[in-house]
Amino acid sequence: MNSIAKHEPTTVYIRPTSGLAALNLKDLWNYRELVVFMIWRDIKVRYKQTLLGALWAVIQPVMTMLVFNFLFNNVAKVSSDGIPYPIFSFTALLPWGLFTTALNTASRSLTSNHNMITNTYFPRLVLPMASVLGGLVDFAIALVILVGMMVYFKVVPTLSAIWAVPVFMLLSIITALGVALWLSAINVKYRDVGYALPFLTQFWLFITPVAYSSKVISEKWQLVYALNPMAGVVNGFRWALLGSGNPPDTLVAISSVISIIILLSGLVYFRNMERTFADTI
Amino acid sequence: MTIAIKVEGISKKYRIGTAPGKFKYGMLRDQIAAIPRMLMGKGNTAAESYIWALRDVSFDLEEGHVLGIIGRNGAGKSTLLKVLSRVTEPTAGTVTVRGRVGSLLEVGTGFHPELTGRENIYLNGAILGMKRSEIERKFDEIVDFSEVEQFIDTPVKRYSSGMYLRLAFAVAAHLEPEILVVDEVLAVGDAEFQRKCLGKMNDVAAQGRTVLFVSHNMSAILRLTQEAIVMQKGQLVLRGSTNEAVDYYLASGQSQAGERSWDASEVPASAAPFMPVSLRLLDAKGKVADNIRSVEEITLEMKYQLTAPVTGLRVGFYLNTIRGEYVFTSFDVDESAMYEKHSARQPGTYISRCTIPGDLLNEGKYIIGVNASSFGVKRYFMDENALGFSVDPSAAPGMQWAEQRQGPIRPRLKWTIETLEKQA
Numbered sequence: 001m002n003s004i005a006k007h008e009p010t011t012v013y014i015r016p017t018s019g020l021a022a023l024n025l026k027d028l029w030n031y032r033e034l035v036v037f038m039i040w041r042d043i044k045v046r047y048k049q050t051l052l053g054a055l056w057a058v059i060q061p062v063m064t065m066l067v068f069n070f071l072f073n074n075v076a077k078v079s080s081d082g083i084p085y086p087i088f089s090f091t092a093l094l095p096w097g098l099f100t101t102a103l104n105t106a107s108r109s110l111t112s113n114h115n116m117i118t119n120t121y122f123p124r125l126v127l128p129m130a131s132v133l134g135g136l137v138d139f140a141i142a143l144v145i146l147v148g149m150m151v152y153f154k155v156v157p158t159l160s161a162i163w164a165v166p167v168f169m170l171l172s173i174i175t176a177l178g179v180a181l182w183l184s185a186i187n188v189k190y191r192d193v194g195y196a197l198p199f200l201t202q203f204w205l206f207i208t209p210v211a212y213s214s215k216v217i218s219e220k221w222q223l224v225y226a227l228n229p230m231a232g233v234v235n236g237f238r239w240a241l242l243g244s245g246n247p248p249d250t251l252v253a254i255s256s257v258i259s260i261i262i263l264l265s266g267l268v269y270f271r272n273m274e275r276t277f278a279d280t281i
Numbered sequence: 282m283t284i285a286i287k288v289e290g291i292s293k294k295y296r297i298g299t300a301p302g303k304f305k306y307g308m309l310r311d312q313i314a315a316i317p318r319m320l321m322g323k324g325n326t327a328a329e330s331y332i333w334a335l336r337d338v339s340f341d342l343e344e345g346h347v348l349g350i351i352g353r354n355g356a357g358k359s360t361l362l363k364v365l366s367r368v369t370e371p372t373a374g375t376v377t378v379r380g381r382v383g384s385l386l387e388v389g390t391g392f393h394p395e396l397t398g399r400e401n402i403y404l405n406g407a408i409l410g411m412k413r414s415e416i417e418r419k420f421d422e423i424v425d426f427s428e429v430e431q432f433i434d435t436p437v438k439r440y441s442s443g444m445y446l447r448l449a450f451a452v453a454a455h456l457e458p459e460i461l462v463v464d465e466v467l468a469v470g471d472a473e474f475q476r477k478c479l480g481k482m483n484d485v486a487a488q489g490r491t492v493l494f495v496s497h498n499m500s501a502i503l504r505l506t507q508e509a510i511v512m513q514k515g516q517l518v519l520r521g522s523t524n525e526a527v528d529y530y531l532a533s534g535q536s537q538a539g540e541r542s543w544d545a546s547e548v549p550a551s552a553a554p555f556m557p558v559s560l561r562l563l564d565a566k567g568k569v570a571d572n573i574r575s576v577e578e579i580t581l582e583m584k585y586q587l588t589a590p591v592t593g594l595r596v597g598f599y600l601n602t603i604r605g606e607y608v609f610t611s612f613d614v615d616e617s618a619m620y621e622k623h624s625a626r627q628p629g630t631y632i633s634r635c636t637i638p639g640d641l642l643n644e645g646k647y648i649i650g651v652n653a654s655s656f657g658v659k660r661y662f663m664d665e666n667a668l669g670f671s672v673d674p675s676a677a678p679g680m681q682w683a684e685q686r687q688g689p690i691r692p693r694l695k696w697t698i699e700t701l702e703k704q705a
Contacts, residue, residue, distance in 0.1 A: 009380035009381065009459050010379075010380070010381070011377060011378065011379045012377075012378045012379075012382075013366070013375060013376070013378075014364065014367060014369075014370075014371065014375065014376035014377075014378065015371065015374065015375040015376070016370055016371055016372060016373060016374075017370065033407055033412065033413055034407050034408065037403065037407040037408075040404075041393060041396065041400075041404055043397060044395075044400065045393055045395050048395040049395065059594055078299065081353075115387065115390055115391070116390055116391050116408060117368075118363075118386075119368065119370055119384070119386040119387045119389055120366070120369060120384060120409060121366055121382075121388045121410075122408070122410070137409070200298070204463045210570055220528075232288050234552035261533055262488065273381065274368075278363065278368045278369040279295065279369055
């Protein structure tokens with residue numbers, strides 16, 4: 001039998017919290033292994049008992065791209081800034097897919113793991129965070145397809161892609177996590193979130209330049225448009241990989257600030273609702 | 282000795298009628314409606330819509346001690362464990378915990394059916410707070426304990442429920458926190474595995490870990506703990522030696538010695554349409570009693586109401602010794618003639634009565650459990666510790682020798698002695 005390691009144990013005080021809860025990110029750090037395990041579980045389980053498996057990570061964006069190509073390129077003849085439409089839309093579908101997958105899984109992460117919440121202690125932030133990060137695998141797979149398309153269409157990325165792709169990827173993760181923190185915490189109490197989410201993502205797709213170029217938005221509305229962080233992300237990706245549009249400017253800065261505000265407010269809201277999760281879920 | 286857990290004035294309030302998963306449209310509306318009243322200073326009229334799952338509970342536990350927690354359903358045992366393991370926050374009070382708490386409130390938390398046994402061990406271990414290196418170190422021990430070695434790379438959805446529970450318990454049993462909080466998880470698997478689990482818990486206690494242990498199984502409580510607390514309606518009503526606590530608990534809820542009655546609040550909603558009213562134990566003279574002579578017959582009367590017609594209902598008793606051994610299980614419609622006559626019961630009030638013959642039970646303490654179910658359809662109601670009684674051996678066979686007779690029964694057997702050869 002192993003004996004207990006003789007070190008001075010830490011003392012924990014359990015008492016009702018009042019007022020704003022501390023973010024307590026140190027606690028989250030202590031549970032970093034659990035985040036890794038949850039990501040690993042989500043990835044392992046995601047395509048289990050499917051015929052096509054991880055191919056779905058390719059099929060989904062490619063099919064969407066083909067549909068967009070037919071609708072917006074062949075039928076509606078939307079301008080794609082002189083870039084072949086398939087690669088123009090696929091470049092945007094990449095971060096968009098990352099965003100919606102993250103948003104969808106993370107918003108449901110608490111309710112779908114409710115027995116973990118009612119039976120064990122761990123920082124609840126682990127769940128939405130793991131869901132968001134788990135989406136990176138699909139993103140990486142789709143990225144390989146994009147590289148293939150760039151070779152085929154002979155598109156040379158700008159040098160800035162080296163830093164810009166990770167940065168804009170991060171921005172879309174921050175945005176997704178921020179929104180998901182709000183929605184997942186609300187979902188614990190009000191399951192309406194599950195019904196609202198499809199509309200939200202659909203609506204969000206319309207106000208994001210995925211299928212069209214952001215140049216169709218007139219100059220005076222650009223500022224309002226930048227309030228949508230995903231617009232900044234999509235434009236950033238196109239600029240870095242396809243060389244279309246303007247380099248990141250104040251509009252992107254606005255987008256970034258907005259998404260950080262969403263994330264911080266989401267963290268505060270989540271942490272304050274956290275204490276009632278086990279009772280209301 | 283250092284104090285491992287210090288519980289000071291813990292209370293926990295729940296809102297009634299907010300069953301998990303239900304839409305709570307009413308809440309926001311109620312809160313808005315309450316605003317004018319609050320502004321008028323009319324006080325909190327909504328107070329009745331709360332229930333105190335825990336009320337001002339205080340105790341402390343020294344390092345290396347094992348404490349049992351007993352109480353009826355809804356007494357607050359599980360809520361107490363949830364507060365101690367930081368799953369839910371108390372409404373008032375403070376708990377000071379010295380050391381890492383490992384909680385075992387349910388086996389298999391986070392198990393994923395699509396993952397293999399091996400994968401689930403890692404995942405479940407991580408959820409229970411084990412480090413990866415710790416799980417790796419104990420992996421073989423866990424697999425060995427679970428007895429599912431040959432299926433370790435099979436998805437657990439293909440497991441039988443017994444295998445699933447064994448694996449889940451095996452992971453949990455190898456947690457090594459300073460403080461272990463265990464809810465009713467030993468009631469898994471077959472008798473053989475339960476014995477193994479109890480043995481494992483014994484080891485844990487012997488290693489000098491601090492353990493809090495909830496169980497309905499009095500024999501497990503008696504075996505694993507020297508000290509116990511009794512919870513009743515959210516309050517701690519007794520702390521004492523385990524023997525004392527178990528006696529107190531078994532006597533509680535009896536309106537008089539030998540009679541147990543249920544009020545509506547104790548009966549889970551899932552019992553409907555079965556509503557237990559009372560269980561009485563009568564001696565040979567027809568008097569309610571909780572101390573019966575071994576030589577006399579005992580009558581058990583279960584009174585209940587049916588609020589709707591029920592088909593296939595059987596109402597019966599378990600008889601257990603206080604050490605948790607089953608003596609027998611018997612139902613009112615076990616005889617096929619009885620079953621034919623009573624297979625469909627109309628709404629109304631009933632008594633199911635049986636007689637236990639004299640010269641059957643040995644001296645000692647017994648627990649009667651109640652079960653009302655339709656076989657293979659639904660278990661309406663069960664209370665494993667409905668009533669306790671003791672048997673007095675006076676006038677039983679063999680009483681001329683002042684010794685304890687082994688075994689739960691003490692039948693008066695027909696003996697003959699045949700003399701084959703008599704030497705003068």
